[in-house]
Amino acid sequence: MSPVVARPHPLVEQFAAVQAQRSEPAWLKARRQAALERFQSLGFPTKRDEAWKYTSVAPIAKADLTPADPGHAVDAQALDALRAPGLETHEIVLVDGVFRPEVTRDTGPLPDGVLVQSLAGALESGVVEKHLESHPDRDDLAFAALNAAYFADGVFVFVPKNVTVEKPVHIVHLGSRPERPQLQAPRILIVAETSARVQVLESYGASGEGGLTDAVTEVFVGANARVDHVKLQLEDEQAWHVAAILASIDRDGTFDSHSISIGGAIARNDIRVRFEQPGGSTTLNGLFVVHGEQLADHHTVVDHRVPHCTSRELYKGVLDEKGHGVFDGKVWVRPQAQKTDSVQTNKNLVLSKDAVIDTKPQLEIYADDVRCAHGATIGQIDEDALYYLRARGIGESAARSLLTRGFATDVLDGIEPEPLRAAIQAWLVDKLPGAKELEAE
Amino acid sequence: MLTIKNLHATAGGAEILKGLDLEVKPGEVHAIMGPNGSGKSTLAHVLAGKSGYEVTDGTVTFEGKNLLDLEVEDRARAGLFLGFQYPVEIPGVANNYFLRSALNALRKSRGEEELDAMDFLQLIKQKAALVEMDPKFLTRPVNVGFSGGEKKRNEILQMAVLEPKLAVLDETDSGLDIDALRVVSKGIESLRGPERSIILITHYQRLLDYVVPDVVHVFADGRIVKSGGKELALELEKHGYAAFEPSGAKA
Numbered sequence: 276m277s278p279v280v281a282r283p284h285p286l287v288e289q290f291a292a293v294q295a296q297r298s299e300p301a302w303l304k305a306r307r308q309a310a311l312e313r314f315q316s317l318g319f320p321t322k323r324d325e326a327w328k329y330t331s332v333a334p335i336a337k338a339d340l341t342p343a344d345p346g347h348a349v350d351a352q353a354l355d356a357l358r359a360p361g362l363e364t365h366e367i368v369l370v371d372g373v374f375r376p377e378v379t380r381d382t383g384p385l386p387d388g389v390l391v392q393s394l395a396g397a398l399e400s401g402v403v404e405k406h407l408e409s410h411p412d413r414d415d416l417a418f419a420a421l422n423a424a425y426f427a428d429g430v431f432v433f434v435p436k437n438v439t440v441e442k443p444v445h446i447v448h449l450g451s452r453p454e455r456p457q458l459q460a461p462r463i464l465i466v467a468e469t470s471a472r473v474q475v476l477e478s479y480g481a482s483g484e485g486g487l488t489d490a491v492t493e494v495f496v497g498a499n500a501r502v503d504h505v506k507l508q509l510e511d512e513q514a515w516h517v518a519a520i521l522a523s524i525d526r527d528g529t530f531d532s533h534s535i536s537i538g539g540a541i542a543r544n545d546i547r548v549r550f551e552q553p554g555g556s557t558t559l560n561g562l563f564v565v566h567g568e569q570l571a572d573h574h575t576v577v578d579h580r581v582p583h584c585t586s587r588e589l590y591k592g593v594l595d596e597k598g599h600g601v602f603d604g605k606v607w608v609r610p611q612a613q614k615t616d617s618v619q620t621n622k623n624l625v626l627s628k629d630a631v632i633d634t635k636p637q638l639e640i641y642a643d644d645v646r647c648a649h650g651a652t653i654g655q656i657d658e659d660a661l662y663y664l665r666a667r668g669i670g671e672s673a674a675r676s677l678l679t680r681g682f683a684t685d686v687l688d689g690i691e692p693e694p695l696r697a698a699i700q701a702w703l704v705d706k707l708p709g710a711k712e713l714e715a716e
Numbered sequence: 717m718l719t720i721k722n723l724h725a726t727a728g729g730a731e732i733l734k735g736l737d738l739e740v741k742p743g744e745v746h747a748i749m750g751p752n753g754s755g756k757s758t759l760a761h762v763l764a765g766k767s768g769y770e771v772t773d774g775t776v777t778f779e780g781k782n783l784l785d786l787e788v789e790d791r792a793r794a795g796l797f798l799g800f801q802y803p804v805e806i807p808g809v810a811n812n813y814f815l816r817s818a819l820n821a822l823r824k825s826r827g828e829e830e831l832d833a834m835d836f837l838q839l840i841k842q843k844a845a846l847v848e849m850d851p852k853f854l855t856r857p858v859n860v861g862f863s864g865g866e867k868k869r870n871e872i873l874q875m876a877v878l879e880p881k882l883a884v885l886d887e888t889d890s891g892l893d894i895d896a897l898r899v900v901s902k903g904i905e906s907l908r909g910p911e912r913s914i915i916l917i918t919h920y921q922r923l924l925d926y927v928v929p930d931v932v933h934v935f936a937d938g939r940i941v942k943s944g945g946k947e948l949a950l951e952l953e954k955h956g957y958a959a960f961e962p963s964g965a966k967a
Contacts, residue, residue, distance in 0.1 A: 659804050660806050662767070662788060663804040664814070665787070665788035665789040665792070666789075666791075667814075667878065668789050668793050668821040668825070669789060669817055669818055669821050671787070671788075671789065677817065678806065680808065681806055681808025681809035681857070682808055
């Protein structure tokens with residue numbers, strides 16, 4: 276018998292050729308090479324990996340993925356569907372992970388010194404060189420490594436010291452519904468200097484069957500700065516979506532994240548926040564809504580490495596039909612992290628007997644003067660509330676929908692500014708199970 | 717308006733209603749009084765259609781229809797309103813949104829045009845004033861964080877907005893202080909009219925000083941055991957229910 280030699284994954288085989296064609300700074304080429312090696316040694320995760328126990332990416336690993344060709348036609352309707360009516364933003368549109376100026380709306384000038392631009396066009400920037408692919412908590416993330424090896428473009432958001440960007444920055448990620456399996460790997464870098472403030476909305480849509488969105492967003496929150504990040508994942512129900520949001524918070528900084536996952540056959544988010552200096556705070560809120568045979572998986576890590584930091588986390592799942600939800604939330608409180616104040620909650624509403632939720636809130640505390648709490652609940656529609664609504668004339672399916680909406684919406688409470696929260700809510704209510712019945716009432 | 721004949725109903729295998737008869741004509745206000753645990757609330761929920769109650773015998777005719785054939789929401793759409801003894805809290809659903817959804821569901825079932833947000837706002841402000849409700853309660857989630865009195869006021873507000881043909885108010889007066897009772901009573905009185913009937917289910921005579929009933933019924937051991945005019949309530953207040961309870965029954 277001849278020995279079986281596993282053929283390397285096509286994305287590994289293709290890398291050298293892709294790398295050779297790139298005219299990029301040497302530092303980036305070196306980081307890409309290192310990332311590819313990391314991916315090679317990690318491989319695609321399997322269910323034997325603790326962090327992937329409930330989420331199989333076998334269909335992705337088996338697919339003959341190649342990097343997306345640039346220049347796919349833009350589905351104007353799909354693009355418009357990702358824009359919130361009436362919400363003023365600074366817009367930048369990526370198609371298959373590549374900036375497309377011709378479909379990006381002119382949303383007026385940015386404040387002095389603020390940058391919202393194509394990442395590929397910003398590689399000469401010292402700030403980009405300093406921060407890109409530098410977040411320390413990415414070493415075990417195979418998909419993040421693949422993104423680093425392959426991203427063609429993305430967005431660089433930079434807010435200088437003491438500057439507040441009033442309107443949210445809206446990064447629109449549009450897929451192209453490819454004819455063959457493809458990898459689109461948008462890369463986002465957000466850097467807010469001391470006392471800067473910015474809100475960034477990322478919406479993902481129109482990626483279809485065979486499309487893998489492999490996104491990485493790195494966020495560097497300066498001292499006393501604040502970054503609000505909202506992610507809205509509305510891809511097709513057949514799409515694959517794997518993303519990492521990696522934030523690092525300097526002294527007294529704030530990072531708030533809202534992750535809303537509605538689309539995708541497999542949707543995985545790794546959200547990791549690291550307190551580098553005392554006084555920081557973070558809110559991690561999320562909502563996943565699954566039906567059919569969708570799987571939505573959020574893994575979050577909050578790393579309290581220093582004293583006097585606060586974290587608040589609320590994740591909610593709405594699971595219908597044969598939908599599968601996974602929540603794994605880890606809060607580290609390291610020995611030095613005295614006066615940590617951390618609360619983590621995961622609540623799930625299960626609408627069908629075939630739906631599955633795996634939830635695992637975890638708290639690891641190595642400091643003794645802390646205030647920490649965590650918990651998870653799994654429940655059904657409250658029958659008394661259903662009866663109450665029906666007794667007022669509201670039909671059963673509309674009543675269920677109203678209760679589902681009521682369950683879900685408090686996740687959005689912290690989103691600022693208010694017009695952004697209202698826009699997200701309007702978007703969301705339309706996507707919840709039974710929304711159509713409610714409208715029909 | 718409402719005719720109940722020989723109504724028997726069970727809950728969890730136990731017979732609670734044991735041959736109840738009641739006739740309510742348009743414009744009438746009936747008070748049903750009885751000791752705790754006698755099944756008064758069961759009657760309210762059987763009329764509203766709550767699951768878990770089984771009607772084993774008898775008929776209920778409402779506006780010429782067999783009420784027992786209708787789904788919960790269709791009973792409401794036919795003009796029945798139940799004021800809950802324990803109003804349910806609904807987190808995340810704003811009171812005014814809930815009320816507009818309910819009103820529009822009723823209007824739609826009657827083939828009427830739905831009210832838009834502006835028109836509804838006009839209406840709800842006027843109705844909230846009637847029950848002296850602070851408008852801030854309109855934007856809060858339904859009954860969440862409301863005091864007992866505020867919840868009952870909210871029930872009367874819902875009744876005022878939905879304008880039912882028949883309102884069954886289940887212990888709407890229980891646990892209210894005198895000011896809240898006055899407000900709730902005023903709300904009930906304002907809805908009194910020749911086309912609308914009201915059944916007040918109550919344990920206490922006090923409410924009937926404010927809302928004077930046309931007929932008073934004594935309810936004991938699953939049926940109506942005595943009926944009379946408003947003076948019957950005073951008699952009950954004076955002598956209690958003991959005379960009407962079967963020997964050995966729980967208080």
